[in-house]
Amino acid sequence: MEDSQKIALVRQEPWLAQYEPQIQRRFDRYQEAIRGIDDFIGNILEYASVHNFYGIHFEAWRKGWVYREWAPAANQLNFFGDFNNWNRSSHPMKKSGRGDWEIFLPYDQYKDSFIHGSKVKVHVIAENGALDRIPAYIRRVIQDENTHDVAGQLWFAKDFKWTDASFTTKNSLKQPLIYECHVGMSQEKLGVGTYQEFEELTLPRIKAAGYNTIQLMAVMEHPYYGSFGYHVSNFFAPTSRFGTPEELKSLVNKAHEMGIAVVMDIVHSHAIKNVNEGLNEFDGSEHQYFHPGDKGYHEAWDSKVFDYAKREVQQFLLSNIRYWLEEFHFDGFRFDGVTSIMYSHHGLFMDFDSVDLYFDKNVDEDAVLYLQLANTLMHRINPQSISIAEDMSGMPGLARPIADGGLGFDFRMAMGVPDFWIKTLKHKQDEEWDMFELWHQLTNRPQAERSIGYAESHDQALVGDQTLAFRLMKEDMYFSMSLLQQNLIVDRGIALHKLIRLITLTLGGEGYLNFIGNEFGHPDWVDFPREGNNWSHQYARRQWSLVDDPLLRYGQLDAWDKAIIKLANDYLLLASAPAEQLHLDPDKKILAYQRGGLIFVFSFHPTESFFGLPVHVKEAGEYRHLLNSDEKQFSGFERLDRKVNYFTDEHQCIKLYVPNRTVLVLEMK
Structure with missing residues (x-):
């Protein structure tokens, strides 16, 4: 084949020439899928609108509420809740030929019982027994503080008044300076932070720090707080432990007023295996949303793996993307666990030391196609949306246009950079640092793909790992951060902390990420309340009083971070050509x-x-x-x-x- 006829990814990356058939197949399957979607329903926007069909909706033309659920293998579904005094048998649903179940509640009959704030469930009779479940497309889920019982909640609040029509993500797309954060642990109090507190207390700090993008973690409902939001149970429900949907919308709206884009950490790589709260065995089968057998179980994460080849699963996940973009005005997503999505081995125990591994039989072509469709949908809904892939494998073309043979992400996380810093600090004395290796590790990335560089993220802050500040200063940072005392360990730690962050910012990519509090060297790891720590919030918070204390050196580290972020903004450093x-x-x-x-x-x-x-x-x-x-x-x-x-x-x-x-x-x- 003449060079001009080759797909762009191969033409511009000659080392991929022998894999051109696989890359061409990747593109051909995408084109075939788009044609199939167009023939099936019209376009990808309609394909990604099933959240407006399934779930609970008021239909004005019928003058009442309809609840629909996809559960093809179930024998019977019964809708129940506060509205019928929790009677599991009085409101049976009817099944259609394609596995959909439906019930209609006339407004005149239920206007006083089917109301805002009341609780609902669905009783599913199937091969796995008769179980009470949470509707799959429910928009809000709450947990009883006393009984810990989980239920869906009807949420008929008035339309939120958005004031962000003029907001644009052009600055974030040009050079994303990302402040990664978790609403629940964002406050200093010994408790769970709220959307409202984050808006009022944390957003102003982020604005003052100069970051143009925030990445919100743990937004999708998850029953176990300590999962950091990664064991999602209810994909269309913003977690109620932080507040109401309107308070989340207000947070996003306020960020937009401040000129800050809001990217959501979206978890489509797996789902919680719990039967009571999540999707697992919803219709009684193990293969409704997930692969059957071992293929559907993620051993490392103790969770379920989606079957991306199934049309209903594609529509569920793509509709989820559309829902968050349109309903909450998120500006994009950081896709969690992209490595796990793309490979049947999920990247476990893999070094990816051969190019063959990117194109062998372990690549899940259906999952790769799903990611291409997800990026297509995002940019169709909002051409300025931001998509970021968390991939440690180095998949070629991940952050290149689909038409070039890529997967369509705007950015990829430079996951090798924090690993490099950890290995250097753990295994090398200062005298052994290799400048050639440092330059190589921070600049060795695909030049045609934009990367988000970072020295550390939430991964390095969690218990079991260590932040850069703690690796550098250990326990001395608890006792020797006063401006009134000298400590050689602290002096070294602060000096290297500053150097590591600036060299990562300026060499590590076309974007930059910092985890909340790490900019000033927050002294503690992150450990959520659990049985092992007596359900303490001591390490699930941010101690802002440290950075606000003029007698401590944390404020000086914070001043340095402000200075280098300002430098990046003033000179558009990350939008510039490589160093x-x-x-x-x-x-x-x-x-x-x-x-x-x-x-x-x-x-x-x-x-x-x-x-x-x-x-x-x-x-x-x-x-x-x-x-x-x-x-x-x-x-x-x-x-x-x-x-x-x-x-x-x-x-x-x-x-x-x-x-x-x-x-x-x-x-x-």
Whole structure:
């Protein structure tokens, strides 16, 4: 085949040439699926609208409520709740030929009992017995504080008045600066934070910090708080433990008023295996929403795996995407567990050290197709929506247009970067840090695919792992963060914390992510209330009082984060071309590069400072001192004079004083 006829991904990435048939098949299956959807129902928007058919809806033309459920293998469904005094047999549903069940409740007869706030369930009689279940498309689920019984709740609140019509995600799409956060643990109190508290207390902090995007975790209803939102039970219900749907809408609306995009962490990679709360065995079979047998069980996550080939499952998940975008005005999604979705082995115990692994029999082609359809739908609903893939495998084309042979994501998480920092801090002394390896690990990514770089996320903050701050300072950070005392361990930790975050921000991708509180070195891990900690909220919160205390060094780390985020905003650093290396000295631990018109000079040397260090630059002229990590306001030692400008010599070099464990940022005057 002539080069001009090859699919773009192969044409631009010649190393994939031998896999062109698989990549072409990927694209052909997508085109075939779109044609099939168009023939079946008209277009993908209609295909993704079953949430407006199933579930509970008021139909004005019929003057009453209708409840529909897809449960093909069930023998009988009976609707019950507060409206019929919890009678499991008085309201049987009728089954259609395609496995849908339906019941109609006339308004005149039920207007006083089928009301806002009342509770409902569905009694399903099937092969697995007679069980009380939560309707699959329910919009709100609550748990009784005393009995812990879970039920669906009717939610007939008045339409929310949005004021965000003029909001645009163009800044976030250009260079997403993401603040990853969890509403429940976002407050300092020993308890669960609310949507309202997040809007009033946390959003202003995020705005002041300069981030243009927030990534909300644990939004979809999950019965176990300690799952961090990853064992989803009710896909169309925003978790009620944080407040009402209107309060979530208000949070999103307020963020938009502040110019901040809101991306939701969406979990379509698996579902909770619980029968009482979730989808598992809803109609009595194990293969309604999920694969049957071992294929439908995720051993590592103790959860169920969707059958992405099934039309009804595709429609369920795609409608879920449409629902969150339209009903709550989310600006996009960070898709959790994309590696698990794409491969039948879920990426478990895999190093992905061969290109063959991206195209072998373990790739779930139906799951890959689902991801392509999900991205198509998102961008059809809102061309400015943001889709981010959490994939550790490195699947080629993941964040490339579908027409190029890709999967259509806008960004991919650079998951190798935090792993690199963990390995470096765990296994290498400061003197052993390899500048060549550092440059390679932070810049080695597909140039045609945009990545979100990050030094740490929620994964590194959870119990069982450690934040960067704790790895660097250990228990000393509990006792020696006062401005009134010196501590060599803390001095080292703060210096490296600043360097790691700036070099990751400027080298690690075309976007950047920080987990709530890590910007100021939050001292504690994240551990949700559980039996093992006596159901304590001690470590499921953020101690903002630490960063607000003028006598502690946490505030100085926070000031540094504000400064580097401002730098990224002012110079559109992450929207700029990849960095160009200017200088690398493995012995002196010096690394210098240029990006976005700025010069970055890092010294990772643990002890030595260097005078008259020559750094060759691209343009001759005068360079001014823009920022350095050794300033006192950033918990530094004030060894550099910001008033000093630097002139190139006859070799087009600038000669610098570079203190140990410091970064200088320069720009041409």
